[in-house]
Amino acid sequence: MLITELAQLCNAQPQGGNASASITSAADIMSAHAYQVTVLSDGKYKKYLKDCQASACFISQQLAEGSEAPKNLTLLICQDPEISFLNAVKALHPEPHLKRQVSEHAVLADTTTLGYDTYVGPFASIGQHSSVGDSSTIEASVHIGNHVAIGKNCRIHPNxxxxxxxxxxxxxxxxxxxxxxxxxxxxxxxxxxxxxxxxxxxxxxxxxxxxxxxxxxxxxxxxxxxxxxxxxxxxxxxxxxxxxxxxxxxxxxxxxxxxxxxxxxxxxxxxxxxxxxxxxxxxxxxxxxxxxxxxxxxxxxxxxxxxAKDKKVAWRELAALAKLPELIQKIKALESRLTKLEE
Known part of the structure; x- marks a missing residue:
């Protein structure tokens, strides 16, 4: 997808770089290279922006201000960079499309009901009086018992x-x-x-x-x-x-x-x-x-x-426990001194 297309899809405003460049995949900001899109949503990772090799980066207006972005990097200014980036990942890495069909190797009871545009994979079995809703996917070797109701747009993975x-x-x-x-x-x-x-x-x-x-x-x-x-x-x-x-x-x-x-x-x-x-x-x-x-x-x-107890109390107890060997040594030293004084 072109950066401009990706920006429009994810409600972002392109800034700088070459907005007409193509994007083929997504990656994190530390490993991204040319033709990839990345995201900067946390200020602690801002130091990686100046050396970023990606072609585009989703970023908030606040983080973009005063940032040292490379000239070839298009900043995609948006309100929620994380969600915009996730939408971009979905668009660039779509799930494989399964042809809507019922495998000849699936076993369906005579009272099974399948909705529109469903997929049932090989060696799947569906019992009596069970139903699968529209656009749902039942993958290979799934077993569905009797009187089961599965809704629309579900995905049941193998086994x-x-x-x-x-x-x-x-x-x-x-x-x-x-x-x-x-x-x-x-x-x-x-x-x-x-x-x-x-x-x-x-x-x-x-x-x-x-x-x-x-x-x-x-x-x-x-x-x-x-x-x-x-x-x-x-x-x-x-x-x-x-x-x-x-x-x-x-x-x-x-x-x-x-x-x-x-x-x-x-x-x-x-x-x-x-x-x-x-x-x-x-x-x-x-x-x-x-x-x-x-x-x-x-x-x-x-x-x-x-x-379990309140986390602050639990952490204080753990910190005290870590000092226990040192305290034992101090107590032994005090006992030794006290014994000498008594003598």
Whole structure:
């Protein structure tokens, strides 16, 4: 695309350089070269601008003022450089287009309903009374059970398994190997044995959710496990039965959420966070990486550690712990001096 075309597409105003030059791809500001577009959205990277080899750079008016940009670099002035750059990346690196068809090697039940312009890949299977909405893509070797509803414009990547009665909204992305709707891990110990708790609920995933590769979301025991609108779940996450995840929640990789937890709107769970069952995470709370949560977390709180506590308290404790060997040596020296004085 020409820089002028890219600027128009991304609501940016070209300034300097050669705006009629072509752009073939996108790159970060430290590695970009000619015919590439980059972005400067943080002042701490401004030092890289003067030696930038890219042909164009998305930048805010504030950062552009007084900047030392090369003569051959066109500045694309815009209100939100990050979002404009993401739009440029999408335009320059489009997803491969799959021809809308149902593979002859797919297996569909006679009561399966497919919407307009859908794609079903080879060796995919769709069960009885299940439906797939318009413009959705079911890739190779996906298994969709009975009475499953999948909305419009969804993309289900290879080897995903969606169990019976699951409900998937519109614009949902589920990456390879994810399991939606398996039985929860529920047992009762009686007569020296573990008795399995039947799980007859389902999973409900609302619109605009993205679920990472090899993530598992268990069905409810009686009701639903629910993932709210716009939430994003990373790879290798375990979500137990009857959890309720609010809107626009972020859950990072290798986190484990026990059963019947509530994670309210806008909360963030960083990598390797663990939640005990029946815990409530308040709206916009931040659980920092590798924290263990056994009690409710207030809205807006930022906690760290295992057991988790306010991050400032936890950091002070860690700083004090680092000084412990030195303190032990001082105490031993004082004890030695005290012993000599007593003698």
């Amino acid at each position: 995903v398994v969606i169990y019976d009665h699951s409900v998937i909204g519109n614009n949902v992305i589920i990456h390879a190997g994810a399991i939606i709707g398996a039985d929860g891990f529920g047992y009762k110990f009686r007569d020296n044995q573990h008795i399995k708790v039947p799980h007859v609920g389902n999973v409900v995933i609302e619109d605009n959710v993205e679920i990472g590769a090899n993530t598992c979301i268990d069905r409810g025991a009686l009701g639903s496990t629910r993932i709210g609108l716009g939430s994003k779940i990373d790879n290798l996450v375990q979500l137990g039965h009857n959890n309720t995840v609010g809107r626009n929640v972020i859950i990072c990789g290798q986190s484990g959420i026990s059963g019947s937890c509530t994670i309210e709107d806008g909360a963030i769970l960083a990598g390797s966070v663990g939640l005990a069952d029946h815990v409530k995470i308040g709206s916009r709370a931040v659980i920092m990486a590798r924290s263990g949560i056994s009690q409710d977390v207030e809205p807006g709180a930022q906690v760290f550690g295992s057991p």
